[in-house]
Structures are given as structure tokens and as C-alpha cells.
Amino acid sequence: MALLTQYVSFFISPFGERTVTEELNIFLRSHRIINVEKRLIDGERGTGWVFLVEYGLE
Numbered sequence: 001m002a003l004l005t006q007y008v009s010f011f012i013s014p015f016g017e018r019t020v021t022e023e024l025n026i027f028l029r030s031h032r033i034i035n036v037e038k039r040l041i042d043g044e045r046g047t048g049w050v051f052l053v054e055y056g057l058e
Contacts (some may be wrong), residue, residue, distance in 0.1 A: 004057040005034060013048035024051060031055040 010024045028036075035054040041047070 005054055006057055008053050008055070010051045010053070011045060011048055012051070013046050015046070016048065024053075027053065 008027065010020065010027075012020050012024065031053075033053060033055050037052045039050050041050050
């Protein structure tokens with residue numbers, strides 16, 4: 001059986017609500033994670049971390 005990969009992104013501001021951080025943690029615990037990339041950005045949504053999560057579907 002082939003492993004299908006999907007992507008999801010999260011933006012977390014150090015000044016934002018903790019619910020987004022908890023949403024990311026729940027997602028990471030409940031999926032088969034292949035790779036996580038993170039970048040600190042300063043964009044139109046403000047300054048924060050962008051996480052790109054690659055996960056597998058079986």
C-alpha cells in the first residue's frame with residue numbers, strides 16, 4: 001500500500017491565543033508526521049511562526 005502525503009500549515013503568533021498552539025499539538029499527536037518545517041516570518045498577519053506539516057495517509 002502506498003503512503004499518500006498531505007500538507008497543512010499553522011501560523012502561531014507569540015502574542016496570539018494559545019488555542020492555536022494547542023490545535024497544532026493535537027494535530028501532531030493524532031497524525032503520522034513525516035516532516036515539519038518552521039519559519040519565523042513578519043507578514044501581513046503579524047510576526048510569528050509558520051509551521052508546514054507533512055503527514056501521511058495510509
